[in-house]
Amino acid sequence: MGFTVRGTIMQTPGPTKLEVRHGVAVAVNDDGIITSIEHANDVAPLQTVLLPGLIDTHIHAPQWPQLGTGLDLDLESWLFEHTFPLEAKLTDPSFASEVWPSLVSTLLAHGTTTATYYATIDVETTTMLAETCRAAGQRAFVGRVAMDHPDGTPQWYRDANAAQGIEASARSIDAIVALGSDLVQPIITPRFAPACTDELLRGLGELASSTGVRVQTHCSESDWEHNYAFNRFGMSDTAALDGFGLLRDHTVLAHGDHLGRDDLATLRARGAGVAHCPMSNAYFANAVFPARRALDAGVRVGLGTDVAGGARPNVLSQCGEAVTMSRLLDEGVDAELAPQDRGVAGSRVSIVEAFWMGTLGGGELLGLDVGLLEVGRPFDAVAVDTARPTSALRLWDGVDDDARSFEKVVRLAEPADFTDVWVAGRRVAGAAPKQGVA
Amino acid sequence: MGFTVRGTIMQTPGPTKLEVRHGVAVAVNDDGIITSIEHANDVAPLQTVLLPGLIDTHIHAPQWPQLGTGLDLDLESWLFEHTFPLEAKLTDPSFASEVWPSLVSTLLAHGTTTATYYATIDVETTTMLAETCRAAGQRAFVGRVAMDHPDGTPQWYRDANAAQGIEASARSIDAIVALGSDLVQPIITPRFAPACTDELLRGLGELASSTGVRVQTHCSESDWEHNYAFNRFGMSDTAALDGFGLLRDHTVLAHGDHLGRDDLATLRARGAGVAHCPMSNAYFANAVFPARRALDAGVRVGLGTDVAGGARPNVLSQCGEAVTMSRLLDEGVDAELAPQDRGVAGSRVSIVEAFWMGTLGGGELLGLDVGLLEVGRPFDAVAVDTARPTSALRLWDGVDDDARSFEKVVRLAEPADFTDVWVAGRRVAGAAPKQGVA
Numbered sequence: 001m002g003f004t005v006r007g008t009i010m011q012t013p014g015p016t017k018l019e020v021r022h023g024v025a026v027a028v029n030d031d032g033i034i035t036s037i038e039h040a041n042d043v044a045p046l047q048t049v050l051l052p053g054l055i056d057t058h059i060h061a062p063q064w065p066q067l068g069t070g071l072d073l074d075l076e077s078w079l080f081e082h083t084f085p086l087e088a089k090l091t092d093p094s095f096a097s098e099v100w101p102s103l104v105s106t107l108l109a110h111g112t113t114t115a116t117y118y119a120t121i122d123v124e125t126t127t128m129l130a131e132t133c134r135a136a137g138q139r140a141f142v143g144r145v146a147m148d149h150p151d152g153t154p155q156w157y158r159d160a161n162a163a164q165g166i167e168a169s170a171r172s173i174d175a176i177v178a179l180g181s182d183l184v185q186p187i188i189t190p191r192f193a194p195a196c197t198d199e200l201l202r203g204l205g206e207l208a209s210s211t212g213v214r215v216q217t218h219c220s221e222s223d224w225e226h227n228y229a230f231n232r233f234g235m236s237d238t239a240a241l242d243g244f245g246l247l248r249d250h251t252v253l254a255h256g257d258h259l260g261r262d263d264l265a266t267l268r269a270r271g272a273g274v275a276h277c278p279m280s281n282a283y284f285a286n287a288v289f290p291a292r293r294a295l296d297a298g299v300r301v302g303l304g305t306d307v308a309g310g311a312r313p314n315v316l317s318q319c320g321e322a323v324t325m326s327r328l329l330d331e332g333v334d335a336e337l338a339p340q341d342r343g344v345a346g347s348r349v350s351i352v353e354a355f356w357m358g359t360l361g362g363g364e365l366l367g368l369d370v371g372l373l374e375v376g377r378p379f380d381a382v383a384v385d386t387a388r389p390t391s392a393l394r395l396w397d398g399v400d401d402d403a404r405s406f407e408k409v410v411r412l413a414e415p416a417d418f419t420d421v422w423v424a425g426r427r428v429a430g431a432a433p434k435q436g437v438a
Numbered sequence: 439m440g441f442t443v444r445g446t447i448m449q450t451p452g453p454t455k456l457e458v459r460h461g462v463a464v465a466v467n468d469d470g471i472i473t474s475i476e477h478a479n480d481v482a483p484l485q486t487v488l489l490p491g492l493i494d495t496h497i498h499a500p501q502w503p504q505l506g507t508g509l510d511l512d513l514e515s516w517l518f519e520h521t522f523p524l525e526a527k528l529t530d531p532s533f534a535s536e537v538w539p540s541l542v543s544t545l546l547a548h549g550t551t552t553a554t555y556y557a558t559i560d561v562e563t564t565t566m567l568a569e570t571c572r573a574a575g576q577r578a579f580v581g582r583v584a585m586d587h588p589d590g591t592p593q594w595y596r597d598a599n600a601a602q603g604i605e606a607s608a609r610s611i612d613a614i615v616a617l618g619s620d621l622v623q624p625i626i627t628p629r630f631a632p633a634c635t636d637e638l639l640r641g642l643g644e645l646a647s648s649t650g651v652r653v654q655t656h657c658s659e660s661d662w663e664h665n666y667a668f669n670r671f672g673m674s675d676t677a678a679l680d681g682f683g684l685l686r687d688h689t690v691l692a693h694g695d696h697l698g699r700d701d702l703a704t705l706r707a708r709g710a711g712v713a714h715c716p717m718s719n720a721y722f723a724n725a726v727f728p729a730r731r732a733l734d735a736g737v738r739v740g741l742g743t744d745v746a747g748g749a750r751p752n753v754l755s756q757c758g759e760a761v762t763m764s765r766l767l768d769e770g771v772d773a774e775l776a777p778q779d780r781g782v783a784g785s786r787v788s789i790v791e792a793f794w795m796g797t798l799g800g801g802e803l804l805g806l807d808v809g810l811l812e813v814g815r816p817f818d819a820v821a822v823d824t825a826r827p828t829s830a831l832r833l834w835d836g837v838d839d840d841a842r843s844f845e846k847v848v849r850l851a852e853p854a855d856f857t858d859v860w861v862a863g864r865r866v867a868g869a870a871p872k873q874g875v876a
Contacts (some may be wrong), residue, residue: 065834068849069842071761072788086837102832107711109828216846223777258773282762287773287780290479311758313830314746320749323509324720329771334765334782335696335725339661342725344772390547390853392751394540399524404507411506411749415828416854429828 001275002029002425006040007048007383010406012356016157020402026050028379032425036375046386046395049409052371053113053139053380053423054315055362058216058275058304061129062090065101066309071283075222078309080154087145088157091122100125100132107138108429109415110314113380113422114139114362114370116252116275116304119191121145121159123168127175134181137428139370139380143189143216144172146204152194161168162199169204173213183424185201185214190246192218193237194228195340198244205245214367215246216275218261218346221255223286238263247272250367254304256294257285263357264297273300273365278321278359280306288329291322292347292355302362303354315358320411322354351407383420383430391417439864440467444478445486445563445821447811448844449597450794453733458840464488466817470863484824484833487847490809491551491577491818491861492753493800496654496692496742499580500528501569502541509721513660516720516722516747518592525583526595529560538563538570538709539800544866547853548752551818551860552577552800552808554654554690554713554742556627559583559597561606565613572619575866577808577818581627581654584642590632600637607642611651621862623652630656632666636682643683651682651814652805654713658701660691661724670756671704678702685710688805692742694732695723702735705846711738711803714795716759718744729760729795730785740800741792753796758849760792789845821858821868822851829855 005028009021025040039146042046063083070082089095107115115133119126119142126144133140144167159165169188176186188208190196196204208215220226220237229237238259249271256274259267267273274294281288294301303318304310310318328351332342349357363371370380386395386409393412397403420430443466463478501521508520516708527533543554553571557564557580564582571578584607586597597603599793607626626646628634634642646653658664658675675698679685687709694712697705705711710733719726732739741756742748748756764787770780780847787795801809808818824833824847831850833843858868 008756032525048595065837066831066842067830067832068846069838071845072786106828106830106832223773226773279762282765282769286777288766288771290773324717326769327720331724333726333767335661335664335728336782339724344774348510375439390544392505392544392548394503394505394544395677396537397505400507404504407509408506414852414854416852 002027002035004028005050005383006043007050008046009037010409011052011372012352012360013372015353015356015361016350018403018406020406022046026373026379028425032378034373034375034377034379037373046405048419049384050373051382051384051385051409052359052373052384053421054111054358055114055300055302055366055371056107056305056315057116057252057362057365058277059115059307061100061103063121063308064099067313068311071311074354075224075284084154084157085139087120088367090120091125093125093128096128100129104132104136104138105429107313108136108421109418111382111415111418111421112315114366114368116141116187116366118143118145119148121157123175125170130176130179130184134179134184137183137423137426139183139368139423141185141187141214141216141366142176143187144169145191146187146200147191147195148200149195149197162197162203164247165200166203166207170207173211173381187214187216190217192225193240194225201244201246208248209245214250214432215248216252216254217241217246219253219256220258221285223258226258233235236260238266242266242270242323250271250365250381252365254306257281257287257289257291264299265359267299268297272299273302275304276301276322277304277306277310278318278325280309281325284309288325290329290344290347291349293327295349295353300361301357302365303358316410316413319351319354319358322349322357323351347376351410355410379422379425381422382418384409384417385419388417393417440465440473442466443488444481445488446484447475448847449490450798451810452789453791453799454788454792456514456790456841456844458538458844460484464811464817466614466863470816472680472811472813472815472817475811484843486824486857487824488684488811489820489822489847490811491820491859492549492796493552493740493804493809494545494550494743494753494804495554495690495740495800496555496715497745499538499541500525501746502537503836505746505751509749513662513722521594522592525558528558529563530636531563531566537547538567539574542570542574542576543678543867545737545751546574546859547856548755549815549853549856549859552804552806554579554625554804556581556583558586559595561610561613564610568614568622571622572617575621575861575864577621577806577861578654579623579625579654579804580614582607582631585629585633586638589603597638598642600635603638603647608645625652626653628655629643630663631670631678631696632663639682639684646686647683649841652688654687654690654692655679657691658696659723661696664696674698674701676704679729680704680708688803690803690868692744693723694740695719695725695727702732702737705737705864706735711740713742714739714760715742715744715748716756716763718747718748719763723745726763726848728767728782728785729787733791738799738803739795740803742794751820754848754851757789757792757796760787760795761789789848790852793848799863819860820856822847823855823857826855831855
């Protein structure tokens with residue numbers, strides 16, 4: 001029979017295009033596909049705002065228990081003292097059975113309808129994460145993490161060697177495909193070059209080529225990672241990954257803060273793109289990702305929370321942060337320098353572009369038909385109540401036009417304002433079970 | 439009869455000192471004063487965390503309806519096209535009677551137990567804001583905004599001349615004092631030097647001297663404001679304000695992003711301090727406030743949301759933002775510069791220091807006996823539920839020690855997690871009426 005949802009659609013069909021459609025009824029069929037979007041006379045304008053579901057293109061599932069902590073550490077301490085021990089604990093199915101449902105249900109409540117996960121090095125708990133997403137109804141790429149380099153990983157948390165890393169990655173792909181879910185797919189996930197031997201990187205490139213499965217990894221996140229590649233490979237991180245066959249259509253490179261202009265051209269040529277994680281830029285990147293430059297270069301860009309290198313799970317917050325970080329890059333930070341020496345003029349991105357990255361841009365990066373409410377696409381959406389008492393989000397008659405209302409929703413809506421969250425037409429979360437659905 | 443609240447106290451008795459006291463019972467008398475804090479055996483550790491109430495040392499009340507919008511504008515467009523027209527509407531008591539209760543109730547729900555407001559130029563609606571705070575039970579300084587400079591203000595929103603500006607400011611002080619509230623005090627509020635004639639600034643300095651009423655204004659927020667002072671006064675903004683008698687004990691200078699080292703020494707000598715508004719630094723400051731340098735110089739520093747130059751009303755968020763901004767200042771933003779040329783090494787502040795600025799540091803800046811849960815002080819506090827389903831805040835056995843749990847609470851707790859908010863022992867907000875109180 002399907003169902004119909006009424007409200008005001010706010011979305012971004014293009015990077016600089018805001019679309020606001022008041023008083024519409026969105027019809028969804030039993031397959032969760034939008035069959036019509038039509039004007040409806042009986043809908044109060046702006047009471048309920050319908051957003052496309054939010055897309056997190058970079059998140060570390062086993063770091064969920066450490067969200068919001070350890071951000072005073074440098075990357076090496078962060079990894080070896082803080083993160084790897086926790087990730088190793090998540091190879092225990094018993095602990096994973098506590099953590100994964102907490103993670104996925106919380107992300108859904110935050111409006112994240114699609115997530116691209118780094119799981120663990122363990123095939124079993126990685127499959128458990130995929131199963132958790134399937135059962136909870138979250139669209140997801142789930143990657144079993146491959147890492148075998150004796151210098152870049154601890155002995156107690158790595159693949160024994162390249163062959164075993166490749167075999168386990170292939171086995172994880174089969175296990176996730178065997179779940180038979182339309183929503184959940186595997187993704188080949190070499191952690192990052194410093195954690196992987198050449199043999200592993202090459203083998204995973206071949207696995208991607210032979211299976212057609214997507215690839216994700218980190219690239220040029222920090223000075224250290226960027227310089228590491230030149231020292232080891234004699235070329236940039238991007239060029240090295242490309243040489244291993246890992247830069248393919250819809251490959252997701254996390255961060256890319258130090259990508260050079262040549263690197264951006266390579267990404268564009270391959271159809272690969274960047275998961276821009278604005279908040280984590282301040283903690284582990286030593287610089288801000290030049291999102292403006294990447295967009296202008298025609299590179300695909302989505303947003304990521306980088307849980308737990310980013311301290312919050314909200315993609316909507318990252319939209320605001322993307323604007324904030326672009327402003328800091330544009331104007332600089334040190335008042336004791338002359339204004340023209342402080343920043344990189346022309347680096348700003350707008351709130352419309354930021355929201356596009358968090359929705360349709362992320363969908364295009366991942367090669368999924370989501371991020372826009374349009375006939376023929378899956379109904380992945382968030383309904384926002386704009387009138388919850390004591391919410392920071394409040395619209396005022398005579399003050400807010402459409403563009404300002406949109407800006408408010410993006411910057412101020414919290415999960416408590418999300419009455420309903422749907423993925424492929426299934427209601428998967430929401431603060432108020434009945435509201436927004438007719 | 440008073441009452442008793444049980445939980446785990448997390449607070450910062452000093453800028454670098456974190457105190458975590460598990461399983462305590464806080465007894466509060468009928469005057470709202472803490473009479474004892476003792477260990478209680480029957481309290482589950484960490485289920486309820488008690489924080490000192492949050493202190494917003496800089497917020498523009500009439501900008502509440504534009505929260506989260508217009509951040510793409512430069513300061514002049516922001517003021518003349520966006521802000522002044524809205525502030526002028528807030529001289530209408532009818533509109534003010536809608537906006538003030540929305541603002542104050544929302545801030546209380548966000549845990550802001552003390553706020554230092556810029557109201558409007560109108561005495562009546564300024565008094566209404568003070569009355570709203572009194573009735574809702576929020577501790578507040580409420581300032582009638584003085585501004586008379588024909589070049590820096592629009593003809594339709596300014597004091598007719600300096601004499602009228604001084605007279606209205608004096609009248610506003612009397613009107614707020616006449617409310618007879620223990621919680622709400624007036625504050626003398628020249629908007630900022632560019633909006634005020636010398637005569638107005640001097641007259642307000644004299645008013646502060648004769649009445650002992652506190653002073654707040656903006657200082658050296660942006661390149662423009664900082665340079666403006668040199669051009670007009672032949673000295674820094676700080677030195678000029680000092681010359682007008684406005685730098686007094688507990689004077690609150692908003693932003694101060696461009697304060698020189700001599701300026702910091704002047705602030706310290708006068709007992710004045712800075713309302714650091716981290717998020718708004720990215721939008722209107724052209725640089726990041728050097729909080730580390732100010733703290734090291736012994737200058738009083740609190741946090742401000744700068745609503746609506748800052749896009750969120752949460753002081754707790756600003757604690758995280760203060761760390762983020764300090765990291766960006768420390769490391770810089772432009773990856774194309776050499777690391778050592780990018781930022782200002784040694785600029786970091788910790789999450790403990792940030793929380794101190796948002797609580798006790800703010801209390802010390804304002805000269806109020808709040809910001810710490812201690813016998814003899816008023817019970818201004820927030821109770822945080824650390825186990826709400828689908829909250830981003832979640833503590834894990836065996837993962838989080840006290841310091842990490844504190845970091846999580848500060849970075850992740852949202853108003854939906856605040857079961858109770860008290861000011862001077864009165865419960866003024868909270869998501870769950872009964873929880874946390876025994």
